[in-house]
Amino acid sequence: MRKLIYGMNVSLDGYIAAPGDDISWGGPPSDELFQWWLDRERATSLMLYGRKLWETMSSYWPTGDQQPGASPAEIEFARNWRDTPKVVFSSTIDTVDWNTRLVTGDAVAEITRLKAEDGGPMGIGGATLAAAAMRAGLIDEYELAIYPVLTGAGTPFFTALDSWANLNLVETRTFPGGVVLTRYETKR
Template sequence: MSDLVLMMSVSIDGCFAGPDGELGWQLINDELHEHFNRRLAAMSGFLDGRVTYQLMADYWPTADQDPASTPPVVEFARIWREMPKTVFSRTLDHADWNTTIARTVDPREITALKSSSASDLAVGGAVLAAELRRLDLIDEYSLYVHPVVLGRGRPLFPPSDTRTDLVLAETRTFDSGVMLLRYLRR
């Protein structure tokens, strides 16, 4: 059975975005982007919330056509376009780029998807991640901690009465100062 892998960039104070959703504080250089590409290219699919999907769909389908795009950006544009995607949304009417729309997060359907996938599935979006965590469906938490304290912003996980115990599986520091903390569900 494949795993659900949450890969998320966060500030030192645990925010995935600034107060207005801004992401410009993230330190994504070629080294980190190449790392993301290697990990994501090996996945069987992307599971995204609506906001994350729309952010990705607004940029990645044509990102490789910009002459200023770096080789890692060009490579990820191809990965993103070709990867099967499931977007969880109650409001989205249409989705392109090899995307299926799911109206609800059904634990049985997620488990069936994990069972039928050849490799791991990447989870994108804080709202979706919180729901999958609540249902105890995330198998791996790969947090990319950026050396930034935002002070205010959107926390990765909202307050919850659900505890999730994890085991540290890997750490890695990138040249930019970003640190990967990879945890597996106990």
């Protein structure tokens, strides 16, 4: 059975985006944090995206390695992003590209099916998609890179749940700029 990991940059008050889908509050990550995300992406065998995050990622990373001043880590991230198989869950877009498959049906059923397959870890991103997986009890690990900023409102990292989810802390790490990484595994 595959492991499903939900990880994103998060404001101290728990938002992945400020009102208006504004993600500029985090600023560019430190080189050390960016390298951590790159290592995580390299270890991921399949990425699952909701529409909004897919649109954000696919608007930059297909050519991220060709941008002026791209760092070696950014070049590697772009190449890895293109090569990693991806699934986008959306009923509002018609086509996807860059080693990606589109699913328009029941996301929870498809994620459950994918988890049952053999293979490496899967990452999930996008608040709405991750919320559905959370409520279904499908997420095995949470990774939060918590930035020292309060947005006051926006898109929350966590959704309302029907029941508690007990977690085990597996890692904490501090990065430059006061960003604190916390990783938790779901108690089963």
